[in-house]
Amino acid sequence: QAVARESVALEDGQTWLATTGAIAPFVGLLGTVWGILIALVRLSASGESSIKAVAGPVGEALIMTFLGLFVAIPAVIAFNAFNRNNRKLIGQFDAFAHDLHDFFVTGARTGDKR
Incomplete structure (x- = not known):
């Protein structure tokens, strides 16, 4: 029971890392879609098909994609590292x-010698 209690304590907070790693790319994608939508609206409103009309909003859209991945990738790496260390521990x-149980029951020392 003590091992189960400690495993729950070790896993505390990992849910936030997993959620951040899973959701951040979607937030970046939402920003990308929004930025491209704004670029297309500006393009249709201006009546001209120049790169200047869409460069700003598309640039902002790409920045949102970058930020989403910038947050997600370290969160997933940290989650996997913590998860692996917790499983080993x-x-x-x-x-x-x-x-310890075997020692108390039999009085003999068992397990690997380190």
């Missing part, structure tokens, strides 16, 4: 708990 806790 929980495995060590579990092995220690079993070794």
